[in-house]
Amino acid sequence: MRDFVLERPRSISQALEILKNHGEKAILKSGGTDVIVWLHKSLKEPDYLVDLTAIDQLRGIVMNDDNVEIRALVTLNQVIEDNAMNRYFPALVQACKAHSDPLIRNRATVVGNICAAVPSGDMIAPLMCYDAKVEIVGSRGIRKVPVSDFITGPKKTSLRQEEIVTGIRIAIPFVETSGCYLKAIRREALDIAQAAVCCTLHKGDSREFRIAFCAVSPRPLRAVEAEKLLNSSSVIDDSIIENAARLAADAVNPITDVRASREYRIDMIGELTKRAISICLRGPAEEGGPR
Amino acid sequence: MKDKYVTLTINGRKTTLVVEDRTTLLTALREYGVTSLKRGCEEGECGACTVIMNGLPQKSCLILVREAEGAEILTVEGLIKKGRLHPVQQAFIDEGAIQCGYCTPGMVMTTYALLSKNPSPEEEEIREALSGNICRCTGYLSIIRAVKKSADILSGKAKGGELREDD
Numbered sequence: 001m002r003d004f005v006l007e008r009p010r011s012i013s014q015a016l017e018i019l020k021n022h023g024e025k026a027i028l029k030s031g032g033t034d035v036i037v038w039l040h041k042s043l044k045e046p047d048y049l050v051d052l053t054a055i056d057q058l059r060g061i062v063m064n065d066d067n068v069e070i071r072a073l074v075t076l077n078q079v080i081e082d083n084a085m086n087r088y089f090p091a092l093v094q095a096c097k098a099h100s101d102p103l104i105r106n107r108a109t110v111v112g113n114i115c116a117a118v119p120s121g122d123m124i125a126p127l128m129c130y131d132a133k134v135e136i137v138g139s140r141g142i143r144k145v146p147v148s149d150f151i152t153g154p155k156k157t158s159l160r161q162e163e164i165v166t167g168i169r170i171a172i173p174f175v176e177t178s179g180c181y182l183k184a185i186r187r188e189a190l191d192i193a194q195a196a197v198c199c200t201l202h203k204g205d206s207r208e209f210r211i212a213f214c215a216v217s218p219r220p221l222r223a224v225e226a227e228k229l230l231n232s233s234s235v236i237d238d239s240i241i242e243n244a245a246r247l248a249a250d251a252v253n254p255i256t257d258v259r260a261s262r263e264y265r266i267d268m269i270g271e272l273t274k275r276a277i278s279i280c281l282r283g284p285a286e287e288g289g290p291r
Numbered sequence: 292m293k294d295k296y297v298t299l300t301i302n303g304r305k306t307t308l309v310v311e312d313r314t315t316l317l318t319a320l321r322e323y324g325v326t327s328l329k330r331g332c333e334e335g336e337c338g339a340c341t342v343i344m345n346g347l348p349q350k351s352c353l354i355l356v357r358e359a360e361g362a363e364i365l366t367v368e369g370l371i372k373k374g375r376l377h378p379v380q381q382a383f384i385d386e387g388a389i390q391c392g393y394c395t396p397g398m399v400m401t402t403y404a405l406l407s408k409n410p411s412p413e414e415e416e417i418r419e420a421l422s423g424n425i426c427r428c429t430g431y432l433s434i435i436r437a438v439k440k441s442a443d444i445l446s447g448k449a450k451g452g453e454l455r456e457d458d
Contacts, residue, residue: 006295006312006357036315036353037334049312053358077347101423103401104335106347107354189422190336 002045008054012137012164015050019162020139022048028164030058030072031107033100034116058166061085066174069135071167072112076105088172091179091198092126098181098196099123101189111165117151120215124151125198126181128212128220132170138163148220175204180279182272183214184260194260195268197248199276207231209280211244211273216252216265223248226273241277248273299359301325302369310356316342319356320366327367327396331425338424341397342366348404350423367396370403378444379403379437388437390428397424402438411442 007026009015019026026048029035038044052058058072061082068084076096079085086093092110099122100108113123114134127147134150136143139162147168152158159165179200185191196214201207209230211223226247233240249270256262298307301323310319317340320328331339333352340351343365370377376384379402389395398421405412405420412420417438418431426434443449 001313003311003313006355008357032355032358033335033353036355039313040333040352051355051358054360100335101338102420103338103341103348103350103423104353106349189419 001039002042004039004046004049007048007050009050009052010054010056012055012057012166015052015055015164016137016139016162018048018050019164022050023161026050028052028115030112030115031075031109033104033108034112052164063172067169067171069167069169070110072109072165074110074167076100076108076110076113077102079110080105088177089126089130089170089179090177091129091181091200092123094179094181095122095126095183095196095198098183098185098193104190111168114147114151114168115157115159115165117153117155117157119154119218120192122181122183122193122196122214124220125196125212125214126179126200127168127170128222129179129198129200129210130170131210132168134165135167135169136163137166144169148222151220153218173202175202177202178280178283180276182276182279184268184272186259192259195254195265195272197269197272197276199273199280201280209277211248211276213248213252213269215259216254216269218253221251223251223273225251230277236277236281241274244277245270245274295357297357297360299356299361300363302364302366308356312355312357314356316344316351316354316356316359316364320351320364325366325368329393329396331393336425337394338397338401339394341400341424343400343404346404346407348401365400365403367399370399377403379406379441382440382444383434383437386433386437386440388429388433394424394426394428398426398434402441405438406442406445410446412438414439 007018009018027046028050030052060071061074062069063084076099079096080093110123113121132147133144150157181198183196184194193215195216198212200210209227211226213221226244229244249266252269254262254265293309293311295310296307297310308319329339331337335350335353341348342351344362379399383389401421401424417435
């Protein structure tokens with residue numbers, strides 16, 4: 001690993017100061033489960049590594065009156081073990097469980113997963129379904145960006161130099177809710193999705209389905225047409241589910257790579273969407289789990 | 292250039308190490324003499340470098356040692372008390388859950404962490420907990436037996452260190 005200077009700021013303002021001083025020569029890290037691998041493999045060779053793990057302001061899952069804040073240092077296991085997250089955001093919890101393995105989940109962070117912005121990032125689809133906002137602090141103040149706008153392409157985000165993602169904010173659904181995250185993988189741990197589907201259902205005055213995908217498009221994607229069909233149908237029978245799955249498969253534009261072919265991915269999106277809708281309809285207690 | 296200091300507690304002993312910024316916890320511990328943890332893949336896939344840091348099992352190749360400032364680190368060296376193996380270690384020996392031994396310290400630490408949290412895990416929970424530790428020799432069945440036996444010894448249902456009838 002090439003040498004670098006490790007900066008360990010104690011506050012957000014210190015971190016911003018360091019970023020301002022070092023500009024492009026610095027990169028940020030939180031859990032480090034991606035960044036340290038990049039350094040080991042010389043995929044990144046920064047002069048300065050700004051480690052955010054000593055900043056107490058970035059810790060914790062904070063419940064507010066109508067929203068929850070997942071701060072930048074919250075690990076996947078902290079989400080999995082949190083009662084409120086299980087109650088309100090089951091699809092996000094399932095996506096956390098589908099990610100890597102229990103040891104890595106003790107370090108890997110939710111925010112880090114979206115900052116890495118790889119199309120196969122497991123946190124992206126659930127955060128799309130829950131319409132999460134990314135909270136960013138820079139020298140010019142705070143801005144809030146929907147996840148869909150934050151990720152601008154494979155490994156690309158709208159985060160500017162001299163900015164830090166401090167957390168993600170999600171509105172709490174005050175209606176009965178169910179959700180699941182289904183991931184097509186070759187082995188049950190430490191595997192990157194061939195394709196995955198996240199589906200959530202809010203059962204308020206009107207029933208609202210949301211569906212998003214993983215690893216089948218360069219940018220985060222919701223199945224808008226499939227959602228419209230489901231949300232406008234008074235009764236959801238097998239033929240509606242079948243049609244919604246077809247609309248979902250039509251919406252994606254995957255590539256062929258080492259993990260799966262384009263054709264396989266499109267087929268899997270159809271199949272997983274079908275299963276995900278059924279699981280959500282069956283109710284909140286249903287455990288979807290990976291495949 | 293080694294010019295940074297980091298103070299951490301390794302197996303109960305408070306220690307100050309001289310390190311580089313880029314030194315991983317894995318490298319620092321091995322250079323210090325804690326060689327039970329192994330350098331396998333160095334990208335978080337294999338689990339051979341697993342340690343328990345502040346109560347949580349983690350892969351030490353993915354941690355910079357300076358992040359461990361003030362941390363409590365536990366490795367298999369720290370499980371041995373007065374020359375006696377810990378029941379988890381003994382169970383791995385008794386069940387033949389070791390062939391080449393490279394993965395064993397990581398497997399033992401992950402098992403220790405699992406049983407600290409969940410004293411009588413189901414087989415599915417054991418498999419899930421160990422899913423970040425790879426073994427290329429045993430085929431895992433003997434390891435899963437060893438974890439079950441560890442749980443039985445620790446909960447008093449079985450004695451540690453005894454030989455199996457078919458041994």
